[in-house]
Amino acid sequence: MEWTTVDLGNCSVLRALDVIGKQWAMAVLREAFNDVRRFEDLQQHLGVSRSVLSRRLNEMVDDGLLDRVPYREGAGRERYEYLPTEKAWGLYPVMVGLMQWGDRYLADSDGPPVRLVDRRSGRPVVAAVVTDDSEVCAPSDVAVLPGGSLRTRPTGD
């Protein structure tokens, strides 16, 4: 097939980037994939204002990337957490691919912040193109370990 004969008006790559090319959307998904899903926790870890975060989360709910779910701790008032949808998890290979590419070409000299391994075998995982009958790692199979340059924030202050 001649590539130049393909009509690009419906290019799936560019449509996808339209949704996730915004850095903040991927930053929120990165948090949500790592179990940071409550409004207060997201706000603290992302370091944005309540109003900005609220607007962004609403946009991601509208895009079908997050489900807004109420929770209540003890006798406290109702709050919300944001769970990644199946559509969001569909971006997991893209997230890992972006991470490994950034690790390789854009990381600080002291190495990447985290590394990913398969919980079952302990082997490093990679995002790759494989045939559809290959054995793949589900997000729940992947553990996040400190990388070469893990800098933890001081706690308890």
Next chain:
Amino acid sequence: MEWTTVDLGNCSVLRALDVIGKQWAMAVLREAFNDVRRFEDLQQHLGVSRSVLSRRLNEMVDDGLLDRVPYREGAGRERYEYLPTEKAWGLYPVMVGLMQWGDRYLADSDGPPVRLVDRRSGRPVVAAVVTDDSEVCAPSDVAVLPGGSLRTRPTGD
């Protein structure tokens, strides 16, 4: 490891998006991955002005994504083509992942424009997270076939 203790200042995902979040950079890479690498061909297929394309290609050369290589056809004057670097090919799984996600969630009702298969086995390929000892498909192993909604442009006019 507690995710919220990770310092996000050096997040590889966001650094990567900083480079490839621009839709046009991924559009150019999509072309270059599909052997559309000459200035004239890129201009025609992307439908942008010479000056805009020239500026974008220069930026991608500066980012280490493209190598600018002279060529000459017959007695014609020297022209340039833009070859993807190893760094650019490192984004191949991301490109395929974006494409399959866009195909699944954002395609027109008549289906995605193209589909990718492994040349050796004929099986569909997917971008996935796998252990680093998995058998993967190199870009040269992957054939681009018409998808459900291939709309070719009229030729010869």
